[in-house]
């Protein structure tokens with residue numbers, strides 16, 4: 001059998017807006033408290049776009065940082081893949097804006113929508129290209145501006161989300177590092193628990209039939225929570241089991257940062273100490289498709305990832321979508 005190249009993360013970058021919205025700021029907007037938000041979610045603050053800013057600015061910034069770290073030029077890129085559900089425009093895509101801004105003249109570019117699992121979905125798509133084209137270099141981005149789709153009058157959702165971008169460069173591995181296995185999952189049977197209807201084609205703009213609140217993220221949080229904990233655990237255990245591994249083999253787990261209690265539940269089910277599960281939700285809130293690449297970048301910068309480490313990334317999101325990626329760093 002022909003031996004295909006493993007794809008590995010050659011470099012990463014991240015960028016978040018300067019503006020910080022603290023729990024104290026939210027206390028002035030809705031009936032909530034720092035105590036409630038901290039205890040129920042683990043979030044202390046989040047970065048959000050200022051009026052007039054766009055998320056492509058941060059996607060480009062994160063990408064430039066990743067290119068620099070990989071010692072690559074924009075024209076070395078063969079493909080740009082951007083996971084997002086909040087692009088600057090519906091057309092052109094966010095990845096095209098990044099392509100133009102970087103001057104990545106030899107790259108194809110497209111967006112991918114898989115909600116909070118978007119980055120892991122995009123990473124596995126890029127992995128397939130690398131396995132068949134070992135010379136390719138692919139820029140994989142997760143970028144979100146959820147603050148633009150947040151109902152600032154709904155206290156059950158507005159405390160949760162933040163904006164930001166993370167980017168990685170994927171290329172063929174020159175050693176034993178790289179993506180070992182992955183799971184992509186989807187279950188549309190409960191789609192109505194988490195929605196963002198306005199802006200899609202079901203309702204034309206300014207449709208009087210659509211209540212104003214439907215132009216923002218709507219969620220039945222408690223129900224979403226139950227699905228999230230069940231699926232995160234299932235995917236993590238399945239990936240470990242089919243690769244003949246146990247959780248003690250893992251050097252680090254990077255879960256989607258949606259709620260500290262969901263992360264803690266996963267950690268307990270995997271029987272892992274706190275230092276083996278990466279958490280930065282207190283600083284950024286839930287940045288959807290950007291959450292895992294931002295966390296990955298911070299983990300790398302903090303020296304939490306060393307060559308040869310076994311890394312598990314796991315996510316869930318609206319739809320519902322689920323994903324897990326197991327890789328050797």
Ligand code: COA
Nearest residue numbers: 032033036040116155156159221222224225258259316317
């Ligand atoms: N501040 C204060 N009280 C709040 C509040 C807020 N920001 N938001 C909700 N509450 C209240 C509710 O009104 C409710 O009051 P009641 O008991 O008087 O009816 C009470 O707190 C409990 O609400 P509930 O929704 O059951 O809380 P919870 O413990 O489930 O926490 C979430 C709410 C949203 C934090 C939690 O359900 C969650 O994180 N769910 C998953 C969300 C997620 O991951 N989404 C993204 C998918 S990628």
